[in-house]
Amino acid sequence: xxxxxxxxxxxLDGYVAGxxxxxxxxxxxxxxxxHEWAFATRSWRESHGRDGGxxxxxxDLLQESIDRAGATIxxxxxxxxxxxxxxxxxHRDGWWGDEPPFHHPVFILTHHEREAxxxxxxxxxxxxxxxxxxxxxxxxxxxxxxxxKIAGGAQAGQQYLGAGLVEEMMIHVAPVLLxxxxxxxxxxxxxxxxEIIRTVESPNATHVGYRIQK
Amino acid sequence: xxxxxxxxxxxLDGYVAGxxxxxxxxxxxxxxxxHEWAFATRSWRESHGRDGGxxxxxxDLLQESIDRAGATIxxxxxxxxxxxxxxxxxHRDGWWGDEPPFHHPVFILTHHEREAxxxxxxxxxxxxxxxxxxxxxxxxxxxxxxxxKIAGGAQAGQQYLGAGLVEEMMIHVAPVLLxxxxxxxxxxxxxxxxEIIRTVESPNATHVGYRIQK
Numbered sequence: 001x002x003x004x005x006x007x008x009x010x011x012l013d014g015y016v017a018g019x020x021x022x023x024x025x026x027x028x029x030x031x032x033x034x035h036e037w038a039f040a041t042r043s044w045r046e047s048h049g050r051d052g053g054x055x056x057x058x059x060d061l062l063q064e065s066i067d068r069a070g071a072t073i074x075x076x077x078x079x080x081x082x083x084x085x086x087x088x089x090x091h092r093d094g095w096w097g098d099e100p101p102f103h104h105p106v107f108i109l110t111h112h113e114r115e116a117x118x119x120x121x122x123x124x125x126x127x128x129x130x131x132x133x134x135x136x137x138x139x140x141x142x143x144x145x146x147x148x149k150i151a152g153g154a155q156a157g158q159q160y161l162g163a164g165l166v167e168e169m170m171i172h173v174a175p176v177l178l179x180x181x182x183x184x185x186x187x188x189x190x191x192x193x194x195e196i197i198r199t200v201e202s203p204n205a206t207h208v209g210y211r212i213q214k
Numbered sequence: 215x216x217x218x219x220x221x222x223x224x225x226l227d228g229y230v231a232g233x234x235x236x237x238x239x240x241x242x243x244x245x246x247x248x249h250e251w252a253f254a255t256r257s258w259r260e261s262h263g264r265d266g267g268x269x270x271x272x273x274d275l276l277q278e279s280i281d282r283a284g285a286t287i288x289x290x291x292x293x294x295x296x297x298x299x300x301x302x303x304x305h306r307d308g309w310w311g312d313e314p315p316f317h318h319p320v321f322i323l324t325h326h327e328r329e330a331x332x333x334x335x336x337x338x339x340x341x342x343x344x345x346x347x348x349x350x351x352x353x354x355x356x357x358x359x360x361x362x363k364i365a366g367g368a369q370a371g372q373q374y375l376g377a378g379l380v381e382e383m384m385i386h387v388a389p390v391l392l393x394x395x396x397x398x399x400x401x402x403x404x405x406x407x408x409e410i411i412r413t414v415e416s417p418n419a420t421h422v423g424y425r426i427q428k
Contacts, residue, residue, distance in 0.1 A: 012385070012399070012408065012424070013228070013398075013399030014227070014228040014397075014399060171226070173387075173422070175408045175409055175410045175424060176408070177399065177403060177406050177407075177408065179401060179402035179403060179404075180401060180402055183228075184227075185226070185227030185228060185391065187393065187394065188393035188394055189391060189393060190393075192391050193391075194226065194389045194390070194391065195389055195417065196389045196415075196416075196417050196418075196419075196420065199413075199415035199420055201410075201413035201415060202410075203409065203410050204410075205410075206410065206413055206420060206422050208387070208420050210226070210389060
């Protein structure tokens with residue numbers, strides 16, 4: 001049964017990106033540290049075309065997430081930074097290279113229309129200009145029986161949470177204090193109730209899965 | 215060996231108290247929910263003079279924290295709410311009743327001098343007006359070989375963290391979104407690096423112990 005899952009790495013002080021993002025440092029100062037736990041796993045490395053990495057519960061958790069996802073939704077800034085008008089060549093192709101690590105259709109929330117783009121390795125980038133519900137509809141269609149994953153950023157996640165559409169969250173809490181940046185939770189999302197459905201512990205991060213109560 | 219430990223319950227969205235605190239609702243709207251996991255344990259109930267409660271890893275964790283602590287430091291608002299000038303009778307005695315649950319000396323950070331007060335059951339309230347380092351010195355003296363615990367609030371914890379004095383944190387992350395209130399981490403504390411030293415999982419909360427790197 002297909003689910004909508006919001007999955008993201010967060011610092012202990014609640015940020016999903018550090019302060020002062022730039023083209024060289026799109027995740028802001030210290031932001032890469034949020035993902036150190038993932039970089040160390042075999043499953044992350046394999047999905048990014050790299051060798052090595054550690055086996056274990058974290059690698060298994062990530063592999064399961066990779067296997068379950070049939071489509072990804074992301075905010076426009078997560079795709080490309082910059083202004084997102086698609087007229088700025090330096091950001092037009094996003095951060096993700098010729099063979100992005102998704103290997104399935106990705107739906108990008110944007111205000112500016114653009115043709116879909118097929119990438120190497122099974123990823124397609126699809127640009128949705130008429131709102132989060134349309135993006136979800138298209139992503140569900142593409143995912144079939146598999147899950148749809150909201151990969152971030154914070155704003156995209158908040159929009160889907162606030163609209164009552166998210167069924168599960170997987171929050172990876174990294175042992176990092178960023179001291180500023182983009183908060184995952186910033187203010188009132190309305191009446192969102194959660195329950196813990198699983199926890200995977202490690203010295204690298206604390207991974208907690210939540211079911212959103214309806 | 216005596217350590218300084220900051221221990222506190224936090225919502226998934228980073229708050230240690232909800233919005234709109236009042237005399238009736240000192241932890242703000244929803245703030246009590248942060249502590250549901252503790253209320254359910256045998257060890258919490260026993261330290262508060264109540265029967266019942268569940269045994270298990272969470273109760274053991276809390277019992278260990280109770281056993282290790284020889285003194286507690288808290289911010290003035292956590293003691294009594296109100297204005298803290300001690301001229302406001304309605305707040306003068308704090309929230310804690312005739313037999314407070316500490317059973318050891320408690321040091322309260324305040325701007326207004328006041329005589330120490332012996333309570334039933336081994337708790338004393340000691341009012342420290344000349345800063346966090348003096349309070350820590352007095353608490354360490356009182357604790358002997360046992361640990362000193364910073365019980366909150368957020369501001370007291372931030373002050374000790376920012377000064378580089380905290381050696382460990384135990385954060386109890388409750389599966390609750392408060393949507394507003396008092397943030398545990400609010401801005402830049404300087405260069406604080408943490409590592410995970412233990413994790414206790416349960417459906418009620420996720421308990422993560424961090425060592426502060428020096």
